[in-house]
Amino acid sequence: xxxxVSRDSLVWHxxxxxxxxxxxxxxxxxxxxFVGGAPRTGTTILHxxxxxxxxxxxxxxxCGYLTNMLMPYFLGLEGWEIHTKHFFGSHxxxxxxxxxxxxxxxxxxxxxxxxxxxxxxxxxxxxxxxHHVAQMLPQARFVVIFRDPRDTIISRLNVTRRLQNxxxxxxxxxxSACYExxxxxxxxxxxxxxxxxxxxxxxxxxxxxxxxxxxxENFGIxxxxxxxxxxxxxxxxxxxxxxxxxTDLYGASPSSRSVNRYKSDLDQKIADYIMEQCGWVGQxxxxxxxx
Numbered sequence: 001x002x003x004x005v006s007r008d009s010l011v012w013h014x015x016x017x018x019x020x021x022x023x024x025x026x027x028x029x030x031x032x033x034f035v036g037g038a039p040r041t042g043t044t045i046l047h048x049x050x051x052x053x054x055x056x057x058x059x060x061x062x063c064g065y066l067t068n069m070l071m072p073y074f075l076g077l078e079g080w081e082i083h084t085k086h087f088f089g090s091h092x093x094x095x096x097x098x099x100x101x102x103x104x105x106x107x108x109x110x111x112x113x114x115x116x117x118x119x120x121x122x123x124x125x126x127x128x129x130x131h132h133v134a135q136m137l138p139q140a141r142f143v144v145i146f147r148d149p150r151d152t153i154i155s156r157l158n159v160t161r162r163l164q165n166x167x168x169x170x171x172x173x174x175x176s177a178c179y180e181x182x183x184x185x186x187x188x189x190x191x192x193x194x195x196x197x198x199x200x201x202x203x204x205x206x207x208x209x210x211x212x213x214x215x216x217e218n219f220g221i222x223x224x225x226x227x228x229x230x231x232x233x234x235x236x237x238x239x240x241x242x243x244x245x246x247t248d249l250y251g252a253s254p255s256s257r258s259v260n261r262y263k264s265d266l267d268q269k270i271a272d273y274i275m276e277q278c279g280w281v282g283q284x285x286x287x288x289x290x291x
Contacts, residue, residue: 029110030055031118032137033221036127037145038184040155042204045254046145047122048230050216054223055117058232066105067126073098074129099136106137127184131191134198142195143219144188146285147204149278150262150271153177174270178277189284201285207254226254 035047051059076084076094088094110119126133130142156177157169169177188195200219202212213224262271 028115029117029119029139031220032106032140033118033120033143034126034130034133034140035120035122035143035145036130036184037124037147038127038152038181039124040152040159041124041145041147042207043122043124043145045207045229046143046202046212047120049212049224049226049254050120050143050221051232052223052225052228053118053120053221056120057113057116057118059230060113060121060232062123062125063109063121064123064125066102066109066121067123067129069102069105070098070126070129070132073102073132095135102133102136124184128187130199131187131194134194140198141219142188142199143216143221144185144199144201145204146185146201146282146287148260148262149178149181149281150266150274151204151258151260152181153274153278154262154265155258156180174273175277178274181278182281185281185284189281203287205256205259207256207259229253 033050035043035050037043037046048059051057073094076098080091080094084094088097106119106121109121110116113119127144130144133140134142153174157173160169160173160177161167188199200215202215206212206215213226216224266274
């Protein structure tokens, strides 16, 4: 197999570009929650469940547009000393400029969704930027889902297989999937003080054991009704049936069918490699990954 992606290098990279600032925003919301996790960890069903709580927007598709608004900020931080500093008077000015843009986009989304008292949005790709979002939107909170990396990467490689018209994923595809998994969680693990008590983590394996709802209630998200999951005027499930990222679980009730799938579907050497690369994430969250 290929060489391991260094967790230490990921953490160093994340710490190198953080700015210790907090924006002043005044969004007219009782609650603003972002749902995240690595791709293929169950962010969609988690978001759909949360959207059944009272005074909340209906389930809606991923807020990828908002995530894309974060990219110029992130890239500007990376290139600060070489380029960006010549166009802004200070880090603070740069930060507040982009925080205002992100706040305006959230306000536009809020208007488009009918101005609900509680706005719940989701994009797994945004998870890697949650520590930046937490600074830009001080009232925002975050619900993150963790899933065993072996099950996650099986699902991710199935997407790769569909995108490649059935061609089997390569070793490089496996390495890339491991990197995607790690980088999704790295920022929130490296910066716990920024998220502090504003983030909770749930385990995908609890999906059918009624453990999610009490945990979400403890986090202040009440009234979730699994019977209403997927009922939405904003996003039609049928429109995504042919999407390579969709599965037969999309639009279905919470199910444990994909829990521990790696035990039957994954070669042991590949499973061991995935745990070598990604097992640190579960340890950081306090979840035990059993072989």
